[in-house]
Amino acid sequence: MFIRKLLNVRSQCHLNLRRWASTDPLSFKNEKLQSYLESLRQEYYSLRVNAAGNNNSRLARLDGVVNALEKHRALQRNITSDEDMAAEKDEDMRALMQEENNVYTDLLQKQEDAMLKELLTLSDDKLYPALIFEVNAGAGGQEAMLFAHELYNMYISYFDYMGWQYEEFAHETTDIGGLRHANLLVYGTEAYQWLCYEAGVHRVQRVPATEKSGRIHTSTASIAVIPRPADAHVHIAERDLKIETKRASGAGGQHVNTTDSAVRIVHLPTGLAVEAQSERSQLKNRELAIKRLHAKLMQQQLESAEASTQATRKAQQGNQNRNEKIRTYNFVQDRVTDHRVQHGGTHHNLSGFLDGGQQLSGLIERLQLEHRQSKLVALLETWSADKN
Structure with a gap:
């Protein structure tokens, strides 16, 4: 709902710009955008002809864009050109042609917004479960x-x-x-x-x-x-863990001072260390520490993969910077x-x-x-x- 409202606001505020200015990169008069859309259309039909299991996901993501593009082009063919309008001598007929053009122009605008929405979604990175x-x-x-x-x-x-x-x-x-x-x-x-x-x-x-x-x-x-x-996937082998127990620190009454419930685990291959002391049971704290270690190893793995592709994902810089x-x-x-x-x-x-x-x-x-x-x-x- 919110995206649709913003697209409508954008289309109203920039109607003339989107129609006539090729300098707007998201204008449908922009040659780069038109060329890119045509490349997506060709890719889509190529994937349909050479359908394979590995291409189903890409084909599904292109479907919305290409369908919107085909509808847009069909609407364009229904608009009477300025030359044909000028050649028409009958004023009533010319007025009717202009009225039809206005209807098709409004439909084109809505179709452009729909196509833009599909394009914006297409620019997303891969989905994660x-x-x-x-x-x-x-x-x-x-x-x-x-x-x-x-x-x-x-x-x-x-x-x-x-x-x-x-x-x-x-x-x-x-x-x-x-x-x-x-x-x-x-x-x-x-x-x-x-x-x-x-x-x-x-x-x-x-x-x-x-x-x-x-x-x-x-x-x-x-x-x-x-x-x-x-x-x-992160595999944690028992032999790679150094597990220590100690008394929990902080508030908690007599239990904190007498029971070795806190757990500290060191992952020897990476040197990562985690602690857990929020539970009364040493066993529960051990399970909690293992889960925390798993999350840290997963984060390390993903950050390593992210570093290798940072140059191609400049648009996301800053969104995950904790500082x-x-x-x-x-x-x-x-x-x-x-x-x-x-x-x-x-x-x-x-x-x-x-x-x-x-x-x-x-x-x-x-x-x-x-x-x-x-x-x-x-x-x-x-x-x-x-x-x-």
């Missing part, structure tokens, strides 16, 4: 942990809103209801295409409940979104501001946003649309350069 979603408290002590817990609740609500299944395998809380760290496995073939825009540093500005002088504090929490490909401030939640002014949106990135009704429903989804849809547009423009430039 699942992803690892990580929430970490950042700078700000207890206040940062309280904020991290609020973000965690917001995203859990968002997963439910989108209908995604999820499984939690790490969750460390504080005595006052804060969250140090949480890891979840989120299932859904489109989940990564939505959640990747949430990766980064989230900043909160408010007067903490523990602040007696009424001063505004600034704290942070970070979100990491790690795609999990269908063929991704980049992407959004500010200002409780005093009841607003949330996404710093990646140049115009209209500020929304009020912060409590509604933190519900993890339509407001959050609408902002992500806007980020998704702008990102897809920039990727499509970059793809057209790369394609054109390679062709020449």
